[in-house]
Amino acid sequence: MSEHTTPSSSPAANRAPGVCVPWEEKRQEFPKIMGDEAIVKRTWEENDQLAYLFIWHCLLSF
């Protein structure tokens, strides 16, 4: 199993609200981003937030 599939052992311990896998962690997987990094970052964070909402809704709503 690769490191980034085990969040509790990832560098992102104490991750902020709204975040599962921080962009800073994901960014390290790309040696170079050829185009606009801001687009990649924004879309990563928007999708990442969905995973956060999923687990917290499981806890709070269901």
Next chain:
Amino acid sequence: MSDTMEALYQQRLQRYVTALRNGKPDRVPVRPLAAEFVATYAGYTCQEITQDYNKAFDAVRKCASDFQWDACVGNMVYVWTALTQAMGLKYYASPGVEISADTAFQYIEPPEHAAHMLPEEYDALIEDPTAFLFNTWFPRVSNDVDAPGEAVTFRHNMALVKGGMSMLQYFGALGQQNARLRAECGTPPAIGGMLKAPMDIIADKLRGYMGLTNDLLTIPDKVMAASQALVPHLTHMAVTLSGADPERNVPVAFWMHRGCVPFVKQEHFDAIYWPTLKQVIEGIWSHGLQTLFYAEGDWTAHLEAFAELPEKSIVFHLDQSDPVETQRILGKKFCITGGVPNALLAYGSEDEVRAKCKELIDLCAPDGGYCMDASAIMQNDSKPENVRAMTDFTIEYGKY
């Protein structure tokens, strides 16, 4: 959407929001949190509305139109059991499956030895709540989801995919339901989401009530630290939920279950429950969002603490708290809602219901700042004629 229906929506929204901000509208709003009652009224079983949310939505719209409520929840039954089954959640008993088709869904609290979080796992929760939920809690509460390190199964993959997709589907449908309530019934939403106090989350979903109360005696510092760790996430969730109500008209509801005396000692309320809940409420209020304290049970012992909050930051829902004391201590700063006993709606006469409504309006609504509702969510034992009496009496007697 017809101009007439939109005008009705705006009129009701103005009435409801004015009362929520402790102001004086044209009359007392009627805002029932109607759950399985809508099934009774619309001719469905509990199983039908819990398993098929379209039937629940249909039943809510029928009630909103027929009773002419000023605000309601798009689906107060809320738990769509097809979604919880997709994830393999263990802690629900679904109508028509584990329990009879005409019984409301039930939450199954595990025995203390099988709690969803072990006492030695507090540190992991405190260090990284989101990772703890994914890695430890979710596999434990699901029959299908595997923990990291376990062999990944087909059912594991399906639970994650189906769970995520069904949640998106359901929340999208709830948005459409609110749009239909507006366009077809002229009815605003009653609330903008549902959350819980940090310590209630630990009791309800992590340690269980028995586990929590033991922990309060043996490891109170861990309970406090865990409650603190949940605070920023709850604040974030509340602000995120408000995206469905960008003008922030309606409150986020907090289900307050077992944080009051005698479920916990006063000292634990003072030291842990209240300081951490207060942080969340103040954080939410700093974003312009009100909180509805859905205070189940009797919170009379804690009213003075709630009075510390900024004016208008909360709406206090009356269940079994003393109505006179509630009005005396909180009435000048906050809107009060509810107070009609559910037993009265189930077993009383229409005259008794009207008398209770008069008593509540006279006490809590002399200068606005009150919304008519039952003490707790209305389930399938509320008699339609009594709900009609509560509604019609308020519309007539509640005029200013």
